[in-house]
Amino acid sequence: MDFVTLQVINRPKEETDMMQQRLYPIGIQTFSEIREKNYLYIDKTGYVYRIAHFDSKYVFLSRPRRFGKSLLTSTFHSYFEGRKELFEGLAIDKLEKEWIPYPVLHFDMSMAKHMDEKRLKQMLDYMLSEYERKYDCGIADADANVRLANLIKRAFEQTNRQVVVLIDEYDAPLLDVIHEEKNLPTLRNVMRNFYSPLKACDPYLRFVFLTGITKFSQLSIFSELNNIKNISMDEPYAALCGISEEEMQTQMSDDLDLLADKLKVTRDEIIGKLKENYDGYHFTWPSPDLYNPFSLLNAFADGKMNSYWFGSGTPTYLIEMLNKYGVAPQQIGGQKVFATAFDAPTEQMTNITPLLYQSGYITIKDYDARLDLYTLNIPNKEVRLGLMESLLPHYVPPTETERAATLTAYLFDSIDRGNMNEALQLLQTFLSTIPQCDNTDYEGHYQSLLYVIFSLLGFYVDVEVRTPRGRVDVVLRTHSTLYVIELKLDKTADAAMQQIDLKNYPERFALCGLPVVKVGINFDSERKTLGEWKIEGQ
Template identity: 60%
Template sequence: MSMARKLYPLGIQTFSEIRTNDNLYIDKTAYIYRMANSDGKFVFLSRPRRFGKSLLVSTLQSYFEGRKELFKGLAIDRLEKEWTEYPVLHFDLSGGKHQEEDQLNRYLDYILKYNEHRFDIKCDAVDANVRLANLISSVYNKTGKQVVVLIDEYDAPLLDVAHQDERLESLRYLMRNFYSPLKQCEPMLRFVFLTGITKFSQLSIFSELNNITNISMDEAYAGICGITKEELLTQMSDDIDRLAAKMSVTREEAILQLTDNYDGYHFTYPSPDIFNPYSLLNCFSKEKIGAYWFGSGTPTFLIEMMRKFGTTPIEIGEREMADVSDFDAPTETMESIVPLLYQSGYITIKDYDKELKLYKLDIPNKEISIGLYESLLPNYVTTEIDEGKVVIARMSALINSGDIDGALRLLQTFLETVPYCDNTLYEGHYQQMLYIIFALLTDYRIIVEQRTAKGRTDITLETHNHVFIMELKFDKTADEALEQIEAKRYADAFALSGKKIVKVGIAFNVKDERNITEWVIR
């Protein structure tokens, strides 16, 4: 008989509450001890949203407040001998999203007041930087102890406006001003921890803080946020069994599905396999596989940035090898969307070439792939997303049984009924749209414009027992498309796969019908 399960801390980001309620807590306290007792006094960590950063900040707060009783039985219990109590200032900037300059000033006023009130400090100054400096020195003098400063989502006010240069400039100046006392107060500080999604350069926000240690890609901290494969298999073993029973599959099959959907993150290399904690807990709580991380919201800032950089959906996935400066780049100086995709968790590290010092990046897992393309589809066809999902699911089933003809007929009917977003008469728009639709066909490997020895194929779809090589031709015939597959010998690349190779030439009419008009299958 397995024990009654601990409740999942869904929506709870406060360490003390999780421990007092005896909710499920994945023990990250060994990292906390290492971080708090290492060389750097100023530490920065970047991780995607809903990856457990706020809980980490809250755990640091309980630790520095010396609340030993909350850590009973955890790793740090054996490591920490002193449990010195420090005064802790905690600033959560997540409430500063979607704000103009005066609103943001009022928000900073609000979080400063909250901390002043906690330590019974009066301050007549108006400027946020003067008040922060006063707060630190007053608390230091009052308690006779160095102060700990924890800043959660330090970049929240800037994320929404990252694509608007003027607004970004004014808000960035405001935030830089707010953070500036941290350097001059250094002797009065015991530890400063900042966390967020993106890496705004030291130049812009932390020009003051040239002594900050960025642990985001340190191997020692690879598993500090998220749930590692080992933690899943040991600390959540009963949860896996419960899910398997509910889904009527074996434990191994349940692990495989969890891995396909929620695993695949690496924030350095080598790194343990890291699962998305938010999705994993929701999946166990609701006892079904779903796309939880995307929730109801479309990542609007991502779509704005894709427009700004002219990035197409095709360009998001698998990449050639990249230098670390290509994706761990400061947000405001980035020359492509790659750093934002990486820091937001839409792509992650998949491999590393030691000799060349280059990383391979790709979409982490199925949940991200499906969620991302579903949120991009409405930019290409104005359709009810559910209607699109139904068509795509039916196409999936047909392709799975090898019936590409039926799938294309279904697609043709669907495209007849949906209006397009804008009067685009260029091939790229339709190629992107078709790519998104094919990318949403679950369980297949999709490759677009795959480089083969003899050239490029347009879309290759690899299923369990078929390889469909599809060539799209705009305002030409399906035969011409098929001839290109034959002439360039695209199929040779798959000759040894042992799968049935199906060549499909597809003609798309851009000028009149804006639809697939004919196809030839060989």
């Protein structure tokens, strides 16, 4: 799709004509194309100038996929080539006075995904050959590191200017094998060999910028290059990628009005919907709220809310790693940790937290400066629903996913009307008529199942909620009711209800402003479904 424009409804003709010129850069990551074809561009060039002039010569930035890393790298490319005409009217236009063109070597490592050692080396050969022809190096019969070193020196000699090296998605060749003990070291050695000249070529380099999703240790990837400045959690660059609330309400103000008109809601209501679905990212603290740019632009372009970021692809390595570490759905997010627990080299991690954080499935939600503890959680509704949909096959066979989707619609209708009894009847029938997955003989399986299903309904759901006298298995909150749910396996619904009463769980939620309904459920391990339940207060 080259471009998409938002349908205009009930606008004066002159305003309509102007707004129809708004082009959204869906999938376009080249700065020059965005500027030359008048696509919407959220101005990040003030950050570009600061990084290029006031920070280390070697800079690394980690952000989740589709968060603007490639566009940022392309912006550096145009800037260091001295293409002043592309930056007219942007923040950097008032900052830069010289516009000196430098030779730029730009390597997009996303081209090297899903490759074995042989094909990865062939791709590096292809990338190097293109620049070797440009700078008349010849195609050397040598390893990639020798060729890169020769290329940097040759570009320096030909132009009499230091060289800029941009490496976008440096970790892309490694992500799909991150869980493989055999292939990861092999591909990691190939990339370490390729990057190894960067320190030795320091006199010939003006600037080196690397982006990625995960944070591999300098020892394993960059060898002796120990002077890389990681700006991923630096407060001045909190809004470097993504779209802030202020940027959306100023640079996309007309877009908000158009979307509100299309969906027949107020401007404040559309901001609330966008915030619920796509906002909530923080990569340091304090930080402005950041929207996922890919999802936000798609929502404006399509004129509706949809699962854009998660729908664009759930990396297989994520599901593999969740399985490897035995992470239940309800264990994703909701923890307080030190920065070293999530801003950590991926290959040294002992739990799933660094990968979930660096991939964008959990984000910083709060920070306690006194204890130096960060609160991590799922950023927004889009990510929560996407995660639960991806994990549903662990509880429902793939052949039944379509029926499961239909079930969630009926469950939502029943619970939204306040009829929990009807909802549990639907769930009992569904579970009793499908082939069973493994591990259905312990209570935690059914707790996870309810968590996934209730999350897919879009309601607030939490598990193991602390009270003064114990922990509630499941808490479900709708717009009109708060359900306190206790689960048992191969016991009775009365036993579940007695525990609720004995420990007086509803007392914990007396001030929530909603009527509290108690639900005791007993699961039958032999029938693999709900056995009986008891509801009080509905």
